[in-house]
Amino acid sequence: MNFEEHAAKPLLVVAGIAAPEGRYVRTADDAARAQQVIGPCVVKAQAPTGKRGKAGGIKTADTPEEAKAVAEKILGMDIAGHVVEGVLVEARSDIKREFYAAIMNSPASKGPLVIFSTEGGMDIEDVAAQTPDKIKRATVDIRDGFGAKAATAMLAGLDLGEATAGVSEALGKLYAAYIANDAELLEINPLVLTGDGALVALDCKFVMDDSAIKRQATLAELGTPEKLTALEARGEAAAIKYIELDGDIGILANGAGLTMTTMDVVRHHGGNPANFCEIGGEAYTKAQTALEMVLDKPGIKSLVVNFCGAFARCEVMMEGLLNAWDELKPEIPVFFSIAGTGDEEAIAMLKDRLGLDPYPDMDAACKAAVDAAKVGGA
Amino acid sequence: MIIVRKEHRVLIQGITGKQGTFWTELMQDYGTIVVGGVNPKKAGTTHCGVPVYASAVEAMKETPFDVSVLFIPPLGVKDAALDAIEAGAKNLCILTEHIPVQDVMHFMAAAKDADTDITGPNTAGSVTVGECFLGFMPAFNQRIFKPGRIGVISRSGSLGTLMCQNIVSAGYGQSAFIGIGGDPIIGTTTRAALEALDADGGTDAVVVVGEIGGEMEEHAAEYAAKMDKPVIAFIAGGAAPKGKKMGHAGAIVMGDRGTYQSKSKALQAAGASVLATPSHVGDVLKERLGL
Numbered sequence: 001m002n003f004e005e006h007a008a009k010p011l012l013v014v015a016g017i018a019a020p021e022g023r024y025v026r027t028a029d030d031a032a033r034a035q036q037v038i039g040p041c042v043v044k045a046q047a048p049t050g051k052r053g054k055a056g057g058i059k060t061a062d063t064p065e066e067a068k069a070v071a072e073k074i075l076g077m078d079i080a081g082h083v084v085e086g087v088l089v090e091a092r093s094d095i096k097r098e099f100y101a102a103i104m105n106s107p108a109s110k111g112p113l114v115i116f117s118t119e120g121g122m123d124i125e126d127v128a129a130q131t132p133d134k135i136k137r138a139t140v141d142i143r144d145g146f147g148a149k150a151a152t153a154m155l156a157g158l159d160l161g162e163a164t165a166g167v168s169e170a171l172g173k174l175y176a177a178y179i180a181n182d183a184e185l186l187e188i189n190p191l192v193l194t195g196d197g198a199l200v201a202l203d204c205k206f207v208m209d210d211s212a213i214k215r216q217a218t219l220a221e222l223g224t225p226e227k228l229t230a231l232e233a234r235g236e237a238a239a240i241k242y243i244e245l246d247g248d249i250g251i252l253a254n255g256a257g258l259t260m261t262t263m264d265v266v267r268h269h270g271g272n273p274a275n276f277c278e279i280g281g282e283a284y285t286k287a288q289t290a291l292e293m294v295l296d297k298p299g300i301k302s303l304v305v306n307f308c309g310a311f312a313r314c315e316v317m318m319e320g321l322l323n324a325w326d327e328l329k330p331e332i333p334v335f336f337s338i339a340g341t342g343d344e345e346a347i348a349m350l351k352d353r354l355g356l357d358p359y360p361d362m363d364a365a366c367k368a369a370v371d372a373a374k375v376g377g378a
Numbered sequence: 379m380i381i382v383r384k385e386h387r388v389l390i391q392g393i394t395g396k397q398g399t400f401w402t403e404l405m406q407d408y409g410t411i412v413v414g415g416v417n418p419k420k421a422g423t424t425h426c427g428v429p430v431y432a433s434a435v436e437a438m439k440e441t442p443f444d445v446s447v448l449f450i451p452p453l454g455v456k457d458a459a460l461d462a463i464e465a466g467a468k469n470l471c472i473l474t475e476h477i478p479v480q481d482v483m484h485f486m487a488a489a490k491d492a493d494t495d496i497t498g499p500n501t502a503g504s505v506t507v508g509e510c511f512l513g514f515m516p517a518f519n520q521r522i523f524k525p526g527r528i529g530v531i532s533r534s535g536s537l538g539t540l541m542c543q544n545i546v547s548a549g550y551g552q553s554a555f556i557g558i559g560g561d562p563i564i565g566t567t568t569r570a571a572l573e574a575l576d577a578d579g580g581t582d583a584v585v586v587v588g589e590i591g592g593e594m595e596e597h598a599a600e601y602a603a604k605m606d607k608p609v610i611a612f613i614a615g616g617a618a619p620k621g622k623k624m625g626h627a628g629a630i631v632m633g634d635r636g637t638y639q640s641k642s643k644a645l646q647a648a649g650a651s652v653l654a655t656p657s658h659v660g661d662v663l664k665e666r667l668g669l
Contacts, residue, residue, distance in 0.1 A: 105479050107562050107592055107628075110486040142483045182478055210623075212478040215453065241625045256560055256625025257534020257589055260614040265655045267617040276618070278625045280536055308543070310502045310535040311397075311473075311514035339543045340536075341516040361544065363657035 001208045001223040002048035006088045008206035012188070015177035017170055019201045022090035031071035032064035034089035042090050043067055045074045047082035048224040050123075050205070055079045060092065082227070093200055097163065098190035100124055100135075101171060103146075103178040105185070105209075109139040112178065114146060114171060118158055120190030134158075146175040166199045167191075181219060182212030231275075231293055238289045240279060247272025249373050250294040250332075252287070253306040254317060255280035262306045265362055271370030274300050284312030287320030295330050301373035302333045306362050309340030318346035322353050333372040337365040379468045380495055380566055380574040381554050382445055384409055384509035389437050389467070391416040391458045392449035394425050401449070401514055402426045408517050410510040413441040416458070434458075434465040447471040447503070447512050455499070456481035463492045471512040472498035475561070482563050489565065496565025500626070501557040502535025515539070515555065526551020528663065529575035531568055532587035533560050533594075533626070537614055541587050541656050548660020553580040560626030562591070568598035576605050583608040583667055585659060586650070588641060590615030591628045595641040603648035608666035612653040613641045 006024035013019055023034035024046065035041050045057030052058055057074050061067035067089060077084045098120030106113035117135040119127045128135055138154040140146045151171035152164075160167050170191065178186040187205040194200055213220045228236060235242030241256070245263075249271045253259040259278035266273050274297050279290045294303065305321065307314045318338075336358040338346050350356050359365035382388075388405070392398045393415025403426055406412050414428050414437045421432035431437040434446055446462040448455060448470060455477045462470050463485065470489070477499050489496050497504060503513015508525040511517035514535065522543045528550050532538025535557055542555060556571040558564055566574075568586060575581045584607060588595040595613060602609045616638040618624045642652045651662045 105483070105563060107594075110490075110563050110565075111483045141487050142480060143487050179480065182480055184479060209479045211452065211476040212480070215478065243619075243622055243624070245619070253536070255534055255536025257532070257537030257587070257614050258540060259536075260589060260618055260624050261537050261540075261612075261656060263617040264614060265657075268655055273617065276624060280625070308536045308540040310516055310539045312536070340519065340522060340539045343519070343521075361547075361657045362540065363655050 001210055001213060001220060001225070003206040003208065003223050004046040004048055005044065005204055006046055006086070007222040008204040009201065011177050011181055011206060012174070012201050012204055015173045015180070017173050017177070017188070017201050018198060019204070020091040020093055022088050024086055024088050026086045028068045028071040028075060031087055031089050032068040035061055035064045035067035038089060038091045040092045041067060042092055043070045043074060044088045044090060045077060045079060045084040046086045046088055047079045047084050049080040049082055052079055057084060093192055093202060094195035095192045096195055097193040099167065099192070100127070100189045101174055101191045102185065102187035102189070103175050103183065106139065111142050112140040112146070112175070114138040114140060114151070114154060114175065116155060116167070116171060118160070120192065124189070140175070146172065148172040162197055163193045163199060170199050181206070182209045182216050183207065184209045231297060234293055235277070238286060240277065240283050240286055240290050240293070242293055243276040244297065245273050245275055247274045248299050248301040249369050250274050250297065250300045250303040251306070252277050252279070252290055252294050252303065252321070254278060254284055254308065254312040255310070258306060258308050262304055262362060262366065265366040266304065266370060269367045269370040271366070271373055279317060280312050284317055285320060287317045288324040291321050291324040292328065295328060300332060302335065302369040304335050304337070304366055304369045306337045306365065307340070307346065309342050313342040314338055314340060314346035315342035315349065318349050322349060325354065333369070335359060335365040335369045335372070337362040379444070380497070380556065380571060381578060382469060382504060382506055382510060382512060384411070384506070386444040386510070387411050387413045387442065388512065389414050389416065389434060389443040389446040389462070390449065391434060391446055391462065393417060393430060394420050395449055398449035399426060404518065405511055408511050410512065413443050434462040434467065438465040443467065445469045445471065445512065448473060450474055452477045456485055459485035460488055463488050463494050466492070467494055469495045469497065471501065471503055472496060473501060473503065473513050475500040479563055482561070486563065486565060497557070498559040498561070498564060500561040500564070501559035502538065503557050505552070505555040507552045507554065513557065515557065521546055523555070524551035526553065527580060527582040528552050529578065529581040529584045530555045530587065531571040531575070531584065532557055533589050533628070534587065534614065537656070538587050541585060541612065541659060544656055544659045545585065545663070548663060550660070550663055553578060560589070560628050562628040568594040569601050572598050572601055572609070576607060581607065583610065583663065586611040588613045589626065590618055590624070590638055590641070591626070591636040593636065596644040599644035599648040599650065602645065602650050609645070609648070609650040610653065610659060610662050610666065611645045611650050612656050612659070613638050
């Protein structure tokens with residue numbers, strides 16, 4: 001789950017890392033009022049994505065009128081598909097140096113990874129490509145933690161001048177915030193050294209581990225929920241993973257890998273998937289709800305049902321699907337591929353209740369669905 | 379220890395639950411030696427014909443085991459895994475999906491110190507065909523698993539199962555199926571499983587079932603380039619939109635990383651055959667094995 005800057009920065013402040021004085025507001029008038037209190041400021045678009053500056057979503061303002069004018073421009077902007085609904089009005093900092101600091105989950109080391117660079121304010125991938133010697137990394141054993149001492153060892157060789165001790169402390173605090181908030185990424189870019197020698201977080205990116213939402217329920221309320229279509233929201237409410245796509249061939253399968261592959265094979269045969277809908281894992285008893293959602297997508301011309309039972313049992317999925325079928329009586333052509341746990345029972349049920357046989361493999365089923373969609377569209 | 383054999387003794391943590399019970403019975407029927415189970419609330423009782431202990435450490439004292447299979451809800455996995463690692467298990471099979479990643483990192487670090495291999499999390503399990511199986515795999519279905527000489531590695535249970543069925547319909551059988559799991563941080567990686575199957579005398583060729591996200595297939599390709607045994611791969615998710623988690627937490631393309639193109643290119647450069655669809659696996663096996 002992503003958090004906007006205004007929701008993420010307080011987590012740093014709690015951990016002891018300074019951030020500029022700021023107000024989150026949702027109207028241009030409130031931006032003007034915030035400017036009056038704060039003084040010379042930066043008005044920053046709030047959206048759960050990077051590149052806000054490049055998109056024109058970050059502007060300075062020296063007067064309330066200016067703050068109002070830039071806020072009017074920024075509010076309602078579309079940045080990478082996110083409509084800006086609020087701005088952060090923040091005191092301007094006297095920037096002497098800009099650093100980069102982040103803690104993230106590393107699949108390679110299977111533990112936390114600390115990254116620091118003296119080149120802040122840039123995309124860290126670009127720094128890694130252009131000046132790799134200006135980046136330091138440390139892998140952490142999560143059982144040991146990461147404090148200022150470990151940070152000092154990691155930073156050896158970088159010229160940090162007067163900021164040396166402060167940066168080590170800030171990294172330790174950033175790590176503590178990463179742990180406390182079940183972050184999968186907690187990044188400050190830039191972390192600036194100000195004219196009077198203070199370290200201040202000018203931006204903050206926080207992505208929370210989705211699997212930790214249950215134990216971070218209060219915090220999760222401050223996050224930005226993924227933008228869902230009406231059908232996707234129905235899927236989420238029913239604990240079924242449904243992703244709406246722009247094609248005309250409905251897909252219902254079990255398991256993430258099999259469902260993705262069904263999309264791939266439909267595409268391989270020249271068709272366009274209308275959705276990703278999987279009822280694997282604990283969701284395998286929900287075929288009825290899943291079928292209703294797949295069929296409710298407008299413009300659907302044919303349907304592939306691809307069951308391969310492992311944990312999910314084919315006969316349970318088929319029972320749910322056939323119950324929904326009896327109720328909805330859809331008229332679009334449907335093509336089945338069935339294998340795995342409970343396949344014989346499921347195939348017998350299909351024959352008995354719909355008078356259909358499954359195709360010998362998923363390629364055949366997907367190809368037939370693609371052909372049927374073309375006929376249906378003609 | 380990555381490939382589990384018929385002589386290995388297996389503990390089931392969470393044996394008394396509905397899924398634990400259902401799959402323990404199937405594992406026992408297939409030949410897996412289940413020596414005990416764990417449920418602190420039912421310690422001292424017998425379930426599925428085996429004793430139930432308060433912890434894996436207690437179980438190890440009474441009935442030594444090699445492997446533990448965890449049927450445990452997400453927030454309980456960390457403690458259960460640490461218990462099994464402390465007990466001295468050689469391998470843990472962790473089926474649970476949606477475990478907080480910081481919990482995963484914690485028991486991964488402990489497992490590394492103790493030299494315990496972890497399969498998963500978010501795996502459907504593994505099958506050593508004709509010997510034993512762990513987790514929720516349809517090992518007993520003879521149209522899907524038949525003794526043979528093809529090793530299979532899969533991030534996905536359902537797609538791995540489908541691939542196994544295609545292998546059997548083409549007239550082949552499997553030596554072992556290793557389900558590595560769909561999470562971004564897992565114990566046994568594609569590469570580690572590939573090394574295990576390369577070293578396995580019963581395996582002539584390896585089928586890798588990968589998916590978009592992460593860099594595991596790219597790392598496995600580095601090893602595949604050095605192998606004499608043919609490697610055949612299918613990568614799921616070529617048609618997936620960017621930036622969306624496709625059901626598995628690990629299956630997400632960010633920018634240019636984790637893409638279908640990056641993975642298939644790396645595997646092809648390593649001499650692996652990359653399948654356009656899973657249905658072609660039989661034809662390619664015939665071509666590569668010269669049958």
